[in-house]
Amino acid sequence: xxxxxxxxxxxxxxxxxxxxxxxxxxxxxxxxxxxxxxxxxxxxxxxxxxxxxxxxxxxxxxxxxxxxxxxxxxxxxxxxxxxxxxxxxxxxxxxxxxxxxxxxxxxxxxxxxxxxxxxxxxxxxxxxxxxxxxxxxxxxxxxxxxxxxxxxxxxxxxxxxxxxxxxxxxxxxxxxxxxxxxxxxxxxxxxxxxxxxxxxxxxxxxxxxxxxxx
Numbered sequence: 001x002x003x004x005x006x007x008x009x010x011x012x013x014x015x016x017x018x019x020x021x022x023x024x025x026x027x028x029x030x031x032x033x034x035x036x037x038x039x040x041x042x043x044x045x046x047x048x049x050x051x052x053x054x055x056x057x058x059x060x061x062x063x064x065x066x067x068x069x070x071x072x073x074x075x076x077x078x079x080x081x082x083x084x085x086x087x088x089x090x091x092x093x094x095x096x097x098x099x100x101x102x103x104x105x106x107x108x109x110x111x112x113x114x115x116x117x118x119x120x121x122x123x124x125x126x127x128x129x130x131x132x133x134x135x136x137x138x139x140x141x142x143x144x145x146x147x148x149x150x151x152x153x154x155x156x157x158x159x160x161x162x163x164x165x166x167x168x169x170x171x172x173x174x175x176x177x178x179x180x181x182x183x184x185x186x187x188x189x190x191x192x193x194x195x196x197x198x199x200x201x202x203x204x205x206x207x208x209x210x211x212x213x214x
Contacts, residue, residue, distance in 0.1 A: 029208045033161060034108055043100065050092030054193050058087040086191050094177075094195025097169035097203050104162040113156035114166045120151040121171025122179070129176040131183045137176050144172040145209035168206030 023044070030040035061084060089095060105114060124147045130138045148168030152160040177184070177194045184192050195203065 053091040054088035090195035109162035117151035117167035122175040125175025
């Protein structure tokens with residue numbers, strides 16, 4: 001019985017410990033980018049909650065042809081089904097990273113190196129991104145932070161942290177989502193989210209990588 005309680009305690013304690021460590025590391029990461037601890041926690045909470053929120057920005061009709069049954073389908077007319085596809089912007093994966101990147105550009109990051117690093121990450125994200133039916137965009141989670149960190153060290157060694165965040169956030173968003181928007185919409189999914197799904201993970205980890213450079 002004691003062993004059962006011990007195992008139950010471990011199964012509950014270890015996930016809570018890992019979540020606590022991740023939370024503290026994330027807050028520390030944002031704080032190292034120039035925010036106060038309270039501001040870092042607010043940005044972290046807004047990013048996590050915002051990852052669940054999609055803002056619709058456009059809508060278009062989708063026509064789905066009906067399968068024709070029977071031996072003489074040409075005697076009957078099968079009208080296509082009409083549905084709608086929503087194009088959305090994810091708050092946690094697009095809106096907040098873009099706004100925070102603009103804040104860093106205005107306060108801490110040099111413009112030209114940030115643009116150079118962003119271009120590098122954009123190219124890498126575009127090459128690695130894959131459009132998967134039923135899933136959306138798939139991209140290796142740890143690649144954008146690593147590429148952003150290396151690019152920031154090369155182009156701006158004295159301001160590597162803010163440049164890494166900007167390059168990772170904007171580069172991933174541009175290369176994985178914006179440049180693949182046509183392919184995503186061709187999947188005929190009812191909801192297309194810019195900055196959502198797999199892209200959100202890569203953008204969120206950028207802040208953790210950026211803190212290691214500061």
